[in-house]
Amino acid sequence: MGRCGDGPMKELVMEVKHFFNIEKRGIKYTVLGGQIACNKLKNGETVEIVCPGDALITNVEEIKCYSYSVDEVPNNFLCGLVFFGIHHMAFRTTEPVVNPYSPKDDLVRFLEWDRQENDAEGVKIYREVCDDTFAKEGSERDSEGNHPKPNFLFRHGSE
Numbered sequence: 001m002g003r004c005g006d007g008p009m010k011e012l013v014m015e016v017k018h019f020f021n022i023e024k025r026g027i028k029y030t031v032l033g034g035q036i037a038c039n040k041l042k043n044g045e046t047v048e049i050v051c052p053g054d055a056l057i058t059n060v061e062e063i064k065c066y067s068y069s070v071d072e073v074p075n076n077f078l079c080g081l082v083f084f085g086i087h088h089m090a091f092r093t094t095e096p097v098v099n100p101y102s103p104k105d106d107l108v109r110f111l112e113w114d115r116q117e118n119d120a121e122g123v124k125i126y127r128e129v130c131d132d133t134f135a136k137e138g139s140e141r142d143s144e145g146n147h148p149k150p151n152f153l154f155r156h157g158s159e
Contacts, residue, residue: 008128008129008130009128009129009130010048010126010127010128010129011038011126011127011128011129012037012038012124012125012126013036013037013038013041013047013125013126013127014032014034014035014036014037014081014124014125015034015035015037015123015124016032016033016034016120016123016124016125017033017034017035017119017120018032018033018034018118018119018120019031019032019033019118019120019123020033020118022082027084029061029062029082029083029084030082030083030084030086031064031080031081031082031083032049032080032081032083032120032123032125033078033079033080033081034078034120035076035077035078036073036074036075036076036077036078036079037075038075038127039074039075040072040073040074040075041060041063041072041073041081041127042060042071042072043060043061043062043063043069043070043071043072044059044060045059045060045127046058046059046127046128047059047060047081047125047126047127048125048126048127048128049083049086049123049124049125050123050124050125050126051122051123052121052122052123056086058083058084058085058086059083060081060082060083061082061083061084062081062082063079063080063081063082064079064080064081064082065077065078065079065080081125099113100113101113
C-alpha cells in the first residue's frame with residue numbers, strides 16, 4: 001500500500017449492515033452489504049475489514065448491485081462487496097439461534113427471522129489513504145499498476 005509523509009490514514013469505506021454467502025463454481029464467497037461511505041470504490045481494491053475482536057486485510061473480489069457486477073461505485077451507493085476466505089461467524093458477536101418457524105407453516109416469519117440472522121454486528125470496512133488526492137483516485141496500486149496481493153490471515157487482538 002502507498003505510504004506518505006505522516007503515514008497512511010484509514011478512510012471508512014462501508015459500515016456493513018448485512019452479510020450472506022454465495023457459491024460460484026463450487027467456491028464460497030462472502031458478501032458484505034451496505035452503503036459506500038468513501039468517494040468511490042473500485043473492484044480489486046485492498047481494504048481492511050474490522051470485526052469485533054478481529055481484522056482482515058484483503059481485496060474486494062467483486063462489487064454487486066443486485067445480480068449485476070460493476071467495476072466502480074460512487075459515494076452513498078447501496079451495494080454488496082464480495083470477498084473470498086472469510087468465515088461468516090466473524091461478523092457476529094452472538095451465536096445464531098435456530099429458526100423456530102417453519103417455511104411450510106409460516107413463510108413470512110421464517111424469512112423475517114432468517115434475515116435478522118444475517119445482520120452484521122459492528123463490522124466496518126476501511127482502506128488506507130495518504131491525502132485527499134490519493135483518496136479521490138481511490139486506487140492502491142503499485143508502480144506497475146497492479147493491485148497488491150491479499151493477506152487472508154486474521155490478526156487477533158489488533159485495533
